[in-house]
Amino acid sequence: MSWQQTVEQTVTGLGYDLVDLDRSAGGLLRVTIDLPWDPTQAGVEQFVTVEDCEKITRQLQYLLEVENVDYKRLEVGSPGIDRPLRNENDFIRFAGQEVDITLKEPIGVTGTTIAANRKKFRGTLERPESGEGWQIVWSDAPERKPGARISKKAKPLPVQVLGFTLEEIREARLAPIVSFKGRGATPAADTDLNNTAAEYGKAGE
Structure with missing residues (x-):
């Protein structure tokens, strides 16, 4: 040992x-x-x-x-x-939270806006409807500054979904996002x- x-x-x-x-x-x-x-x-x-x-x-x-x-x-x-997620229980515990994941190999998706050589992603951790594996959901839209006006002509970027298994993950961590809104603070914060x-x-x- x-x-x-x-x-x-x-x-x-x-x-x-x-x-x-x-x-x-x-x-x-x-x-x-x-x-x-x-x-x-x-x-x-x-x-x-x-x-x-x-x-x-x-x-x-x-x-x-x-x-x-x-x-x-x-x-x-x-x-x-930025707590690491190591096992299935960690993923179940923090489902619904914002996470950063790094894949062992590039996702290699074609026909989407996701770069074929991309390994790192940030999104909301979810369990797929099938109940098998995991997925993260995100949008590549840039964060808007507080009070910024939204143009009526601006089209929202599509929501992206990436499915994966724990075996495909090199590293997974809670995204280091801090909220100081009191009762609305996330468990990560x-x-x-x-x-x-x-x-x-x-x-x-």
Whole structure:
């Protein structure tokens, strides 16, 4: 078992989800955790606390020392507004949200306005009517400035739909869009505003 698998096993064993694991060249080991998502509690937001991060940090410091993993600083935190989507549960949880996806291979669509070599897309994540796979929906119309007049002659650009499977995705993340409208704020924005982290040097240093 690799040390990465051991970290994930430790995090999940303590009752959390491992969202991301990143090891930088500068010696920073960043572990991103979240509370498990319960679909029966949809709409009820729960957030990782500093105490949660500290609990994971204590366990990982011991584990990494045993595994002889070379690092200088350990940071355990909650996801930000560009949270990665890793599995089917993540996609189900954030259906209806704005996401950025990068395909492994260009889509290669002909007969549409989508460039054949295009890999990156931003749109609203949806489940197709067939119930199989996923899709994002978007329009390539430029964002209008507040108060800008809309010409009656202007024709709206068509809505685009891209269907895909998780196997075709290289990377998927929540789009980093922040709303400060209070009750109208998106879950992605709420997650960012509640971002929590605990950072420590390597044990003994």
